[in-house]
Amino acid sequence: MTGNEAIAEAAIQAGCRHFFGYPITPQSELPEYMSKRLPEVGGVFLQAESEVAAINMLFGAAGAELPCVIVNIMRGGPGLGGIQPSQSDYFQATKGGGHGDYHLLVFAPHTIQEAVSLTMDAFDLADKYRNPVMVLGDGNMGQMMEPVVFKKNSGLKLPEKRWALTGAKGRPVNLIKSLYLDPQALEKHNLEINRKIQEMIANEVRVETYSVEDAEIVIVAYGTVARIAKTAIRVLRERGFKVGMIRPITVFPFPYSTFEEISGDLRKFLVVEMSLGQMVEDVKLGVCGKAPVEFYGRTGGVVPTYDEIVTETERLFKGVP
Amino acid sequence: MEKTAKKSLYANVIMAGFGGQGLMFIGKLLAYSGMKNGKHVTWIPSYGPEMRGGTANCTVVISDEEIGSPVITSPQALIIMNNPSLEAFESRLEPEGFLFLNSSLITQKIARNDIDIISIPANDIALEVGERRVANMVMLGAYIERTKVVPKESIYDGLKGFFGDKVKFLDVNIKAFERGISHSE
The missing domain is CATH 3.40.50.970 (Thiamin diphosphate (ThDP)-binding fold, Pyr/PP domains)
Known part of the structure; x- marks a missing residue:
């Protein structure tokens, strides 16, 4: 269906x-x-x-x-x-x-x-x-x-x-x-x-965490983008990058506490959306300044591909601005 | 890219052509057969302010494991029914991927030499079996024979479910499908 x-x-x-x-x-x-x-x-x-x-x-x-x-x-x-x-x-x-x-x-x-x-x-x-x-x-x-x-x-x-x-x-x-x-x-x-x-x-907060236990960069995404990110994470893991994902299932109420719990040991968060970064504010509230929050998005009806997410995440690992 | 997974099945394909050539239909039929074989499947159509005779395409993924991205950048296989679609998708096929071409309509030269090209005069074969609208089934037959993504019997079952007692249509679709299989062997 x-x-x-x-x-x-x-x-x-x-x-x-x-x-x-x-x-x-x-x-x-x-x-x-x-x-x-x-x-x-x-x-x-x-x-x-x-x-x-x-x-x-x-x-x-x-x-x-x-x-x-x-x-x-x-x-x-x-x-x-x-x-x-x-x-x-x-x-x-x-x-x-x-x-x-x-x-x-x-x-x-x-x-x-x-x-x-x-x-x-x-x-x-x-x-x-x-x-x-x-x-x-x-x-x-x-x-x-x-x-x-x-x-x-x-x-x-x-x-x-x-x-x-x-x-x-x-x-x-x-x-x-x-x-x-x-x-x-x-x-x-x-x-x-x-x-x-x-x-x-x-x-009523619901959230899925995906491969976050040892992750150094955590992608944050919901909906269609989250499953595209799952493929990107599989590719990145094969290449040796420790990447995971937090996927809010309820976007209100937002799963702030999940971010509080894991922020401390992380290099970075990468929010990926089909917008110009509307969820970033909620992620920043959850992270509360304990780790940098980066953003990658496409807008206007363009769907980001897993290649784009892979490239963007690798760029963050290499610390390239 | 995920083709490398050892024994577990992962296959994806993009099918493209004119609206009305039946690409959406064979995409759904393939996805349905995958589902009946207990696989995870996704089917996404291109959609837009389009009309019959315009271009249309769909993407099908069939996998033993949960499917991540249903949107595919570099597919393992392409089924291409006309020149505009060849232009749009040829460069996206992954190296060593399968390019199934409808050579009845496609006149353009293929630029790449790192892929496996299977040319099938699908419209001519469709006319031979007596129904010009079943060129899509010829292409699906060739695809299934070469890739073995689902057993061909499950395509028959899917067709039966679709056509019900319209035996005339069922028979000609099966005939076209089988001609595609033998052409691809």
Whole structure:
């Protein structure tokens, strides 16, 4: 299955029954798949007139504390940009994205199998925290095909969906909103959201470390770039260079402590991205000045090759500026 | 580059030609066969603001081990269906790699002399078996025969899954595939 189709099927198996979206490359296969499958399971597929309308249909979900999963298959920007793979929305996904004082929980899968399991977890965690969760992929992941296995849901016990519109029969009326004109009341609302964010930071960090035990240079990458880096690391190891990788699986909350743990003995970190260095800030926060943080990136839809990563890493070993 | 791995299988190939020549299809068929044989596989299409008759390509990786990069700089093999694709990919083939050429359509000279060239008049063979659209299967047959990446039986199974009871199409595709095999022997 392509990444787009696999994510759509995972969403349905995780219980997703309402979808709002607008087809646009490189994620068009996702709404296409949903339009076919959702009616089969008694769900609603609604093609919005634009991406903006689609997210409005989800109704300021962060502020109103509604659980939803947003899939962003990134392409080159800014603005309309192009349609080739990119990781240019890292800031948008992890630092803000919208108005207000909140965060999304953001998963960054690097294989299609992982996209499937993270999408299913995303639905559970959106329910658990009543907070939007994002699956952050890129055009390459959306278009690529790999074999996948669909496993049962995590079995996490989910809270009752008290926010759902059910006609209010036999229960008090729900008032779900993000408008609080009294600053005291809005502060209280924000503090409650923040309490949940702090709980996510404490409990939901996921990270993979790869050959870091004896590494002198550690590459930091997520998504498609991380698997390209795995091949680069294999080549570099064959040539005798001690290289490893830290791969954030959640980019919010970011795995800062993993960096704290290994920074001291390292020569350098090398952040590799399909952007001009949006994750570098988070890596520097984790490293906290204990080792130099270098960067290599391609942007605008250009995918870095493993040769480029090999060359760049060797250059750092030789200390060539 | 990872071809050197001792006994474990690692193979990659880029297939390129005009849109409509069926490169995406044989790429998927190959990846599917790899999957059915218990291998790790990836298939990536080129995608862009393109149309039928434009150029198209896809990359397939088949491996016993987890696949790192699905994006391949220097492939072990190329299946090339037309002149523009030859121009685009010839220099990227790794030394001693296989270049499968559709000699029915390719008129350009090959510049390199450090590679293994297998010329197949795929369009002519396709016409001989009675269906001009199966030149892709001729090329796939030649590729499988030379590289033995997957057993040819699994390609038959994949085709059967695809064509179902459309026996007419199944037969002509298999015939084309077998002609590719015998041409490559």
